[in-house]
Amino acid sequence: MGRSWTTPWRRCVSAAVGCCVALAIAGAPALAITWPPQVSVAFDFPPSPLIQGGTAHLVYEILLTNFARVPYVLESIDVKAGVQRFAFAGAVLTSMMRIIGVNGAPALTRRLEAGRTAIVYVTLDFNTTSVPSAALVHTLHLTSSEMGRQALSPEPLAVTQRAPVVVAPPLRGPNWIAGDASHNGPDADHRRTAFLEGGHVWLAQRYAIDWVQYRTINGVQMTWSGPENKNGSYFCYNAPIYSVATGKVIEVMDGIPENVPHGHKLAIDINLSNVGGNHVVVDIGNHRYAFYAHMRPGSVQVRVGDYVSTGHVLGRVGNTGNSTEPHLHMHIVDGPSFLAANGLPYAFVRFTESPSVAMITKPDSQAMTFGRIGPLQPVRDEYPVSNAAVIFP
Numbered sequence: 128m129g130r131s132w133t134t135p136w137r138r139c140v141s142a143a144v145g146c147c148v149a150l151a152i153a154g155a156p157a158l159a160i161t162w163p164p165q166v167s168v169a170f171d172f173p174p175s176p177l178i179q180g181g182t183a184h185l186v187y188e189i190l191l192t193n194f195a196r197v198p199y200v201l202e203s204i205d206v207k208a209g210v211q212r213f214a215f216a217g218a219v220l221t222s223m224m225r226i227i228g229v230n231g232a233p234a235l236t237r238r239l240e241a242g243r244t245a246i247v248y249v250t251l252d253f254n255t256t257s258v259p260s261a262a263l264v265h266t267l268h269l270t271s272s273e274m275g276r277q278a279l280s281p282e283p284l285a286v287t288q289r290a291p292v293v294v295a296p297p298l299r300g301p302n303w304i305a306g307d308a309s310h311n312g313p314d315a316d317h318r319r320t321a322f323l324e325g326g327h328v329w330l331a332q333r334y335a336i337d338w339v340q341y342r343t344i345n346g347v348q349m350t351w352s353g354p355e356n357k358n359g360s361y362f363c364y365n366a367p368i369y370s371v372a373t374g375k376v377i378e379v380m381d382g383i384p385e386n387v388p389h390g391h392k393l394a395i396d397i398n399l400s401n402v403g404g405n406h407v408v409v410d411i412g413n414h415r416y417a418f419y420a421h422m423r424p425g426s427v428q429v430r431v432g433d434y435v436s437t438g439h440v441l442g443r444v445g446n447t448g449n450s451t452e453p454h455l456h457m458h459i460v461d462g463p464s465f466l467a468a469n470g471l472p473y474a475f476v477r478f479t480e481s482p483s484v485a486m487i488t489k490p491d492s493q494a495m496t497f498g499r500i501g502p503l504q505p506v507r508d509e510y511p512v513s514n515a516a517v518i519f520p
Contacts, residue, residue: 164269165195166239168281171246171328175287176258177309177472179510183258185286186309186318186333186472189247193239195271201237202268202276206251208286209260213251222313223248235313248319250311261286291472292415293508294371295437296519297457298338298444302362303519304350304484304497305511306337306454315513317458324399324467331418333470334510335458338444339363341497341516348484348497350452355494356387358423361453363444365426368419368455370409370439371473377416377463378408381427385445388452389493397449399466403456404448407441408465415473418465420456421447451493474510479503481516 167190174187185208193199201224203216215223221237227244239245253259262283270276307317317332340363341348353360383405384394395401403420405427411417423445429435446453462468485498500516511517 162274164199164267164271164274164277164279165193166199166267166269166279167192167194168265168267168279170281170284171330172469173285173287175289175472176291177334177510178256178291178474178508179309180512181256181509183253183256184309185249185251185253185258185263186311187249187284188330189249189265190244190328191239191247191267192244193241195273196241197271197273198241199239199269199271201239201245201247202270204247204249204268205266206249207260207264208251208253208258211253211259215249220247223311225319246319246321248311248315250309258286258288261288291474291510292372292411292413292459293474293476294411294417294459295369296475296478297369297371297419297455298363298366299369299519300366301518302340302342303517304339304341305480305513305515305517306339306486308336308511308513308515309334310483310513312513322466324464327467329467329469331460331464331466331468331470332458334472335456335470336511338455338457339452339495340366348500350495351388355389358385358388358446358453361388361446363455364446364453365423366444366455367440368422368442368444370435370437370441371417371457371475372409372411373436374409374411374417374434376407376429376431376433376435377410378406378465379427379429379431381405381422381442382424383447384424385447386450388446393449394447402449403465404450405442405445406448406465408463409435409441410463411459414461415459415471416461416463416465416468417459418457420465421445421450421454423447452495472510474508475506475519477505477507477520478511479505479518480511483512483514484516486514 169190171188174185206213267279317335351361405422422442426443460468482501
């Protein structure tokens with residue numbers, strides 16, 4: 128009958144290996160085999176410019192997986208963006224890197240064990256308002272016990288030269304804090320929240336902001352005054368939430384009860400559909416979707432299928448879903464799912480902001496206070512600095 132082509136191939140390989148072993152036994156000189164780094168490199172999503180603090184930034188992630196049987200250490204990363212060069216190493220690179228499936232202090236390492244995957248969170252800060260390159264060229268420097276120091280150069284990462292969508296503010300008035308707006312510090316919770324759905328890694332919250340409101344109480348900038356466990360004590364509570372652009376309402380949730388601020392248990396068990404609490408998603412066109420979360424129950428004023436204009440009141444600030452105190456969580460993504468999508472950069476047409484404000488939390492407490500508020504400057508067509516004090520017109 129017909130001959131199998133698999134068996135002879137395997138026989139040849141076995142014979143070749145046997146030959147090598149025999150040569151080694153016979154005292155022939157050993158042949159050194161040098162493999163390229165056995166680490167895969169993937170880029171989660173092509174970046175596009177973010178305008179923040181008067182200059183352009185590129186925000187993206189590198190996924191590394193070690194396919195070898197020995198650990199690798201990521202020593203440094205060099206990035207070329209046209210004529211500009213960026214280099215990350217040492218403690219800075221360590222703070223940018225997270226090992227998947229490892230929590231706490233052991234995750235703060237550049238050592239990638241056999242079979243492990245890491246995400247490296249990269250932000251490139253340019254000194255102009257534009258990105259001077261259509262592609263980013265990366266060189267990763269790694270070391271291992273078997274191969275020593277090696278360099279790895281993946282395919283260039285394309286830059287999407289699409290300007291951020293400019294939108295109106297979702298809130299009005301003074302004393303807002305742009306909580307955890309996009310930055311690359313180790314405490315960047317929005318920036319570093321990866322979600323898997325459909326076998327794909329999504330970072331919907333790259334540019335998410337938690338908006339809270341402060342007042343000065345006895346010389347301290349606080350988000351509440353009165354009973355800490357009452358939602359009505361918080362200055363942003365029940366503030367109207369405005370649509371940042373014209374569009375069509377594609378998702379609405381209402382009726383979720385409110386959480387007790389800074390309590391030890393949420394009002395409901397959290398799942399994919401209710402993590403944002405009472406919320407609204409608006410299709411604002413060009414594959415962009417605005418997400419508004421944690422609204423007060425009974426306050427949502429739109430239904431699925433409604434068309435809204437810029438400034439239309441969607442609901443009011445509350446404390447529902449995965450939330451510890453009243454605030455508005457807002458971000459813009461490239462798909463109708465507010466979690467299984469990619470976060471996109473955006474900018475507000477006009478506002479006033481301070482430099483980043485220090486956020487102070489007491490040990491074993493979720494209550495926030497803020498440090499000194501610096502001088503406020505008018506800003507147009509930009510995204511706010513993380514934890515900046517903001518005045519919206």
